[in-house]
Amino acid sequence: MKEVMAFIRLNKVNQTKSALAENGFPAFTCRKVLGRGKKSVEFSLVENILQEGELPLSPLGEHLTESTRLIPKRVITLIVEDDQVEKAVETIIRANQTGNKGDGKIFVLPVQENYQIRTGEVAVDAY
Numbered sequence: 001m002k003e004v005m006a007f008i009r010l011n012k013v014n015q016t017k018s019a020l021a022e023n024g025f026p027a028f029t030c031r032k033v034l035g036r037g038k039k040s041v042e043f044s045l046v047e048n049i050l051q052e053g054e055l056p057l058s059p060l061g062e063h064l065t066e067s068t069r070l071i072p073k074r075v076i077t078l079i080v081e082d083d084q085v086e087k088a089v090e091t092i093i094r095a096n097q098t099g100n101k102g103d104g105k106i107f108v109l110p111v112q113e114n115y116q117i118r119t120g121e122v123a124v125d126a127y
Contacts, residue, residue: 001111002085006076006092007035008104013074019095020078025088028078034070037105071102079111 008016013030020028080088089106096104116123 001114002080002082003109003111004078004080004085004088004092005107005109006096006104007033007073007106008076008092008096009102010072010074012096012104013076016076016092016095019091020076020088023087023091024084025078025080025091028076031075031077033073033075035073036069036071037102073104079114 006016017028017030020026076092078088085108089108092106114123115121
């Protein structure tokens with residue numbers, strides 16, 4: 001089993017949820033995060049995005065300089081069988097790809113073990 005972890009734009013969450021469900025991945029976790037990538041951020045573009053309503057204004061990022069300001073994103077994680085990784089990754093890419101900086105990043109990690117909390121037993125599957 002693998003964990004697929006995708007950092008995506010705020011305005012792509014609903015589109016991603018629908019795409020995952022339509023492609024057989026209804027179970028996942030979504031979290032709010034703040035962060036930034038390695039490349040410099042063009043804040044004129046961020047300001048345009050703010051005006052369009054994609055990003056809410058955040059006092060957390062306002063205390064940082066422009067070169068280190070953190071951008072609100074969402075992290076979606078899902079657990080899939082090894083043979084389903086490519087399909088899950090392609091689904092996320094199709095739902096999120098705009099061709100612009102900040103479209104996101106996907107990481108794939110191994111899942112070593114998982115346990116059923118209710119029974120304490122080793123689970124056969126993690127989803």
